[in-house]
Amino acid sequence: MAPFDPRAARIALVAIVTREALRFVHQRERFLAALVRPLVWLVVFAAGFRAALGLSIIPPYQTYITYETYIVPGLCGMILLFNGMQSSLSLVYDRETGAMRLLLTSPLPRWWLLTCKILASTLISMLQALVFLAIAAAFGVRVGWTGYIAVLPALLVAGLMLGGLGLALSSLIKQLENFAGVMNFVIFPMFFLSSALYPLWKMAESSQILYVICATNPFTYAVELIRFALYGQFNLPALLVTLGAAAGFMGLALWGYDPARGMIRRKG
Amino acid sequence: MTAAPALSVQGLGFSYGAKRALDGVGFDLAPGAFCALLGPNGAGKSTLFSLMTRLFTTPEGRIEVMGHDLSRAPNAALATMGVVFQQTTLDPDLSVRRNLAYFAALHGIAGRDREHRIDAVLDRLAMRARGHERARDLNGGHKRRVEIARALLHDPRVLLLDEATVGLDAATRADITAHVHTLAAERGITVLWATHLTDEVLPEDRLLVLHQGRILADTTAAAFAPQGPLRDVFLDLTDGTQHGAI
CATH class of the missing domain: 3.40.50.300 (P-loop containing nucleotide triphosphate hydrolases)
Known part of the structure; x- marks a missing residue:
């Protein structure tokens, strides 16, 4: 086989995506859990915060909006974030059960195999985000049809970034038991220190330090990319930061899975 | 020589x-x-x-x-090279056929060629009728046989x-x-x-x-x-x- 055979690479991509989709079908609870989390925010928390949080007109919105409207893009990001971490967990599980060995000993470049894994988990995340948007529409948070189409590439780029982060983390986590730490030290800070639940100007009013952290959090840019896309607008800085972060996380993942580092080492 | x-x-x-x-x-x-x-x-x-x-x-x-x-x-x-690892690497939730197909795809084998190879492997194991069973339902010996057969799918x-x-x-x-x-x-x-x-x-x-x-x-x-x-x-x-x- 040649160093990179496009036909073989395509066949492997389809197989990896199909396997991830089948695994998803077999884990319906995972699908429901991924939807319940943002729906609780949308239906319960948003109702409580609506009165407390006044939102001024900020781009891409051209009028005053409800809090539910504001947080929907952030909740799409939440789905992608949690799914990225879920795929990280499943990669650690794959490593412990040996399935990762099967993948990494196939005659394709490792960067391609890892890209296939990220792409597979991203496509599943996008599906969940779209189902969430449909439910949000049923609760009255609607955007135009162009928004639903324009959000697809935004979800893809954001999903790749968070999938890359999940992959990088999976290379650093030694055991499944250590995964709880990811929850506390990655997911929660990344989500709460972003523009997902409140606009950054609100954060700046409360704490300049927290505002700077939020403004440098790549998840903020992923959320803004989704937010602008939902309203048919293009946010170049958000795209560039999200793409840059995706490349950085992917590079970190490749380093983590480099055979010279022996990520899957086991004493024999 | x-x-x-x-x-x-x-x-x-x-x-x-x-x-x-x-x-x-x-x-x-x-x-x-x-x-x-x-x-x-x-x-x-x-x-x-x-x-x-x-x-x-x-x-x-x-x-x-x-x-x-x-x-x-x-x-x-x-x-x-074909490899059989110490740990089983079959996906327990997938059928035997899908496990074999996944591996074949990772080696660039698809379409009718893949189906023919899988049929041949299952025939050799006398498991054609069990190809749609989930891997988790096989006993240890059958799992191992499937893994060995899988490692030979691409003619290493x-x-x-x-x-x-x-x-x-x-x-x-x-x-x-x-x-x-x-x-x-x-x-x-x-x-x-x-x-x-x-x-x-x-x-x-x-x-x-x-x-x-x-x-x-x-x-x-x-x-x-x-x-x-x-x-x-x-x-x-x-x-x-x-x-x-x-």
């Missing part, structure tokens, strides 16, 4: 931090050879397999598979098996050992069979004894223990550190 080795390992060394796992390991396997790699637990067998399958790499030594240098042309080398020239019978009862182990010997003879593929169980080694097998990261013996099983049971000679050589030997 001697045929070029199917698998060549030269001067291989590897350390886990300060612990030396492999030290100057070297051997050549001729095309079609069946070789047992016998070593007690912790001898370095799995480390050697991880290096031979490029799960990790080392700057010490060189590995060639069918003439392809594993560090310079890893994809070409891996394409000629070299088959590596790392403690492929671990966790199975004696009768199933004997059955699988005979099965792999038959496959190797029929297909003329080179087999490296790692085990810590002496009863899995046949007298005519080439034998490599690995202990504390070094090759202590490279001969045939019959020549290694001409007088008595292989187990006794092996235990003497490895200071009786063979745990769980039969």
Whole structure:
């Protein structure tokens, strides 16, 4: 086989995506859990915060909006974030059960195999985000049809970034038991220190330090990319930061899975 | 003229931090050879397999598979190799057929060719009717047979098996050992069979004894223990550190 055979690479991509989709079908609870989390925010928390949080007109919105409207893009990001971490967990599980060995000993470049894994988990995340948007529409948070189409590439780029982060983390986590730490030290800070639940100007009013952290959090840019896309607008800085972060996380993942580092080492 | 080795390992060394796992390991396997790699637990067998399958790499030594240098042309080398790992790597939630199809796809095999190969494999295992069963519903012996068959789906020239019978009862182990010997003879593929169980080694097998990261013996099983049971000679050589030997 040649160093990179496009036909073989395509066949492997389809197989990896199909396997991830089948695994998803077999884990319906995972699908429901991924939807319940943002729906609780949308239906319960948003109702409580609506009165407390006044939102001024900020781009891409051209009028005053409800809090539910504001947080929907952030909740799409939440789905992608949690799914990225879920795929990280499943990669650690794959490593412990040996399935990762099967993948990494196939005659394709490792960067391609890892890209296939990220792409597979991203496509599943996008599906969940779209189902969430449909439910949000049923609760009255609607955007135009162009928004639903324009959000697809935004979800893809954001999903790749968070999938890359999940992959990088999976290379650093030694055991499944250590995964709880990811929850506390990655997911929660990344989500709460972003523009997902409140606009950054609100954060700046409360704490300049927290505002700077939020403004440098790549998840903020992923959320803004989704937010602008939902309203048919293009946010170049958000795209560039999200793409840059995706490349950085992917590079970190490749380093983590480099055979010279022996990520899957086991004493024999 | 001697045929070029199917698998060549030269001067291989590897350390886990300060612990030396492999030290100057070297051997050549001729095309079609069946070789047992016998070593007690912790001898370095799995480390050697991880290096031979490029799960990790080392700057010490060189590995060639069918003439392809594993560090310079890893994809070409891996394409000629089938591997059965110590742990089962079947996806328990997928059917037998889907497990085989997934592996075939990772080796660039698709379409009708893939279906024909899977049918042939299932026929050989007399499991065509069970192809749609989930892998988790198979017993340990069948799982192993499917994994061995899967490792041969892409017609490799070299088959590596790392403690492929671990966790199975004696009768199933004997059955699988005979099965792999038959496959190797029929297909003329080179087999490296790692085990810590002496009863899995046949007298005519080439034998490599690995202990504390070094090759202590490279001969045939019959020549290694001409007088008595292989187990006794092996235990003497490895200071009786063979745990769980039969």
